[in-house]
Amino acid sequence: MYRITLENGFILDSLELNGNNFISNDVVSDDIFNNNLNSVEISDGENAHIYNDMILVANRVYNGQSWFILAEKTPEQKEKELLETTITDLQLALVEMYETILSGGM
Numbered sequence: 008m009y010r011i012t013l014e015n016g017f018i019l020d021s022l023e024l025n026g027n028n029f030i031s032n033d034v035v036s037d038d039i040f041n042n043n044l045n046s047v048e049i050s051d052g053e054n055a056h057i058y059n060d061m062i063l064v065a066n067r068v069y070n071g072q073s074w075f076i077l078a079e080k081t082p083e084q085k086e087k088e089l090l091e092t093t094i095t096d097l098q099l100a101l102v103e104m105y106e107t108i109l110s111g112g113m
Contacts, residue, residue, distance in 0.1 A: 011077070012048040013039070024051075028065075028074045035073040037066050047077065060085065 009022040009029060017039060023030040044061040062084070064076040080088075 008052060010050045010052070012050075013043040014046045015043050017043065025074070027076050027078075029077070031073040031075070032071075033073065034068055034071065035066065035075060037063060040066075040077075044077070049077075 008020075009024055011019040011022065011029065013019070019029070019031060019035065019039075021032065040063040044063065045059065047058045047061050048055055049058065050056075058077075058079055060080040061077050062080055064078050066073060066075040068074075
């Protein structure tokens with residue numbers, strides 16, 4: 008049985024593994040994973056490994072069980088996120104500059 012401890016300490020316990028799908032006998036909401044996958048510990052009962060920067064790839068309910076897949080972000084995904092953050096920061100800076108100019112603050 009597998010055990011997953013999310014960044015905020017929330018524990019998903021008694022999980023089975025089928026391929027790359029973790030299977031929970033309880034329905035697991037996607038919300039549990041939101042902003043909670045920067046540091047994840049996965050234990051098989053004997054060994055534990057800490058993963059960083061994970062994503063929820065899929066979460067499906069079959070026969071009352073949640074089947075979900077977690078994976079580490081690829082370098083390309085991390086680069087895309089950084090670029091999106093940089094663009095957003097630049098957009099906010101431009102908006103502030105235009106507002107200052109329009110209000111006669113310069």
